[in-house]
Amino acid sequence: MLLSRLPLACILVFACMTAQAEGRNAALLASSCAACHGTQGHSVGGTPSLAGLDRLYFIEQMQQFKNGERPATVMMQHARGYSEKEIRLLADYFAEQK
Numbered sequence: 001m002l003l004s005r006l007p008l009a010c011i012l013v014f015a016c017m018t019a020q021a022e023g024r025n026a027a028l029l030a031s032s033c034a035a036c037h038g039t040q041g042h043s044v045g046g047t048p049s050l051a052g053l054d055r056l057y058f059i060e061q062m063q064q065f066k067n068g069e070r071p072a073t074v075m076m077q078h079a080r081g082y083s084e085k086e087i088r089l090l091a092d093y094f095a096e097q098k
């Protein structure tokens with residue numbers, strides 16, 4: 001009885017651990033944006049705030065910076081350094097900031 005539930009428990013624990021690791025990764029990735037976009041995306045200067053941005057909008061902007069569709073001063077350089085997966089993580093992270 002107990003043994004039959006073990007695999008499920010393992011899967012749940014593992015799922016939680018990966019979710020937490022991704023949370024940390026996103027915060028770590030986002031910390032390199034803080035210099036210009038403020039802590040957790042709350043801009044205090046001339047840059048746009050990222051906190052609470054719609055995730056699809058965010059992903060679209062990052063892709064447009066990457067391929068040069070959206071003209072930018074610095075974001076073209078920054079966006080190129082991130083993979084699709086990292087951009088999705090960042091989009092989730094900033095969309096969650098209130």
Ligand code: HEC
Binds near residue numbers: 029037062074
């Ligand atoms: C050196 C300063 C700087 C850093 C670091 C930086 N940005 Fe930016 N970001 C800007 C500026 C300035 C703009 C306005 C567009 C432009 O001129 O490049 C911008 C615009 C944006 C936009 C568009 C916002 C909107 O409302 O349309 C997004 C999304 C964005 N940045 C994401 C990021 C992410 C994610 C990071 C970290 C991986 C980051 N930026 C790091 C300066 C920076």
